[in-house]
Amino acid sequence: MDVEGQLLQVNAKSSEANLNFPVLIDERLHSLIFSVDAGDYAPTRQQVQVFEELRNEAQPLLAKCHDLMQKDLVALNERVEGGVLAPPDERDQLLVALKPEQRRPARDRGHLSGVV
Numbered sequence: 001m002d003v004e005g006q007l008l009q010v011n012a013k014s015s016e017a018n019l020n021f022p023v024l025i026d027e028r029l030h031s032l033i034f035s036v037d038a039g040d041y042a043p044t045r046q047q048v049q050v051f052e053e054l055r056n057e058a059q060p061l062l063a064k065c066h067d068l069m070q071k072d073l074v075a076l077n078e079r080v081e082g083g084v085l086a087p088p089d090e091r092d093q094l095l096v097a098l099k100p101e102q103r104r105p106a107r108d109r110g111h112l113s114g115v116v
Contacts, residue, residue: 003065007058025058 004010008026012018018027032050036043043051 003061003068006061007065025054025061029054029058 007024009017009021009024011021028050032047032054036047
């Protein structure tokens with residue numbers, strides 16, 4: 001299973017999907033945030049404990065994601081820019097969200113700001 005598939009439920013296509021697929025880290029974290037935010041008091045000992053468990057479960061996955069962004073994605077971009085791989089065009093099945101002039105310079109790629 002890929003990193004994304006371990007962090008969030010990629011098979012969920014509707015609000016009823018959590019009846020058919022397991023709840024993963026992101027949904028559990030959303031539920032925790034909702035419960036902590038619902039009160040006008042400090043988080044309970046149990047809420048802090050659940051947060052610690054979720055953080056410990058997510059840390060290796062986030063580290064792997066960070067590693068992918070730092071190494072594999074940068075290498076892929078360099079191959080595309082170097083002409084080793086052709087960049088996708090409009091006929092490809094890939095979604096190209098940014099125009100070339102909107103993309104970050106190569107020196108900035110692979111840097112995740114604000115990621116724990």
